[in-house]
Amino acid sequence: MYLFDIAVTLIAVHFLVPITYYAVVRGWLRKPWPQVTGIDPPTVSVMIPTYNEASVIGKRLENIAKQGYPLDKLEVIVIDSSNDDTADIATKWAEKLGLNLKLIRERERRGKAMALNAGLRQASGDIIVLADADAFWGGGALPNAVTWFSNQAIGAVSCVKKPISGGEEEETYRDLYNLLRIGESKKYSTPIFHGELAAFRRSLLDKLGGFPTNLGADDSHTATRIVGLGFRSIIPDNVTCSEIVPNEDFINWKIRRAQHLIQHFIAAIRLRYPREFLPILSAEFYLHVINPWMLALGIALLVASHGLPAIAILAIGVAAIAWGPYRTWMLQQVYLLAASLRNTYTKELIWSKQEKHGVETSGYS
DSSP states (O other): HHHHHHHHHHHHHHHHHHHHHHHOOOHHTTTTOOOOOOOOOOOOOEEEEESTTTTTTTHHHHHHHTOOOOOOOOEEEEEEEEEHHHHHHHHHHHHHHHHHHEEEOOSSSOOOOHHHHHHHHHHSSSEEEOOOOOOOOOTTTHHHHGGGGTTTTTEEEEOOOEEOOOHHHHHHHHHHHHHHHHHHHHHSOSSSSOOOOOEEEEEHHHHHTTSSSSSSSSHHHHHHHHHHHHOOEOOOTTOOOEEEEESSHHHHHHHHHHHHHHHHHHTTTTOOOOOTTTTHHHHHHHIIIHHHHHHHHHHHHHHHOHHHHHHHHHHHHHHHHHHHHHHHHHHHHHHHHHHHHHHTTOOOOOOOOOOOOOOOOOTTO
16 A cells, blocks of 8 residues: 555645646636836837748738837847748838838747847837737737836736647646736746747846757747746736637647756756745746656556555546646656657757748738
8 A cells, every 4th residue: 555655645745736736826816916107118129030931921010000009119139040931021011011010030940049139130129029920919919918018017027828729738837837827927027928929128138148948948048037036027918819729739749848847947946036036936937846756656656556445546647637637637647758858958949930820921922
């Protein structure tokens, strides 16, 4: 019974810790947002790293132009390493839309953070906004994000993500994920940001020396380091974006993202932060880095203990996969475990382009 008792304890802890944290974060949702005031629109630089985005870049630029932000205060910087017509199409559509476009051509792909740092050196805006070519902002997302910087305590702002396609698993995951990001933001700050729309004070990026190039999740790690400078990094519910989920190689896409978050948390947990942020960062570090292994070890010990009680628990666990939220949770644990193992031999800072479908792009070439 010794192995069985340890197994049950590990599995119980695996489920009870996130359930408890979820309950705590739901309580934080009742907290008010930081106060903001009307300000003259600051200058904004939107940076988009691109690699063979000819099918979407026109629609992406149109999405930015229609945000309602003053075009005389806005510049778009495309850092392009494509071997298709992305740069030419971006130039054509920027002229058509009246956007101030800066085009930086890279001779080779060096990774997203390297591209962002190249763009940062050319950027003139007081607010730096990261954007993905294949994600689209909700109405007013850009001006809403920038308005938060009227509060001098805010150092970085990101978005609530809504998946385009991806099925029930991704929708269930995003519902839980977004609740946690908003609750953590209301409490103090969230350690997870989204490169689909991530806005930073330029002055703070300069203090940090730009974006980190030695790990993935450069957006999340930069936002977390900004918390270490004494500012808040938040995801408010009035800043939204839609993300196209890949229809091919979905599993590798999930594992790569998990890899980058794990790299971020392992690096971030070693730094110093305001005390209000420590419970949030510690909880997310545990959930991403440690908790999946509690489940894996617990299952392994159940199998090793052989007895009927162990078989019964395993059978219940398998049968419960029919329940959507449980299935989604278990899949996330598999992705995190696979990501931890893959991180032992590659950081995957440069990856193959994955095909995504879900947004009509005809007429944008």
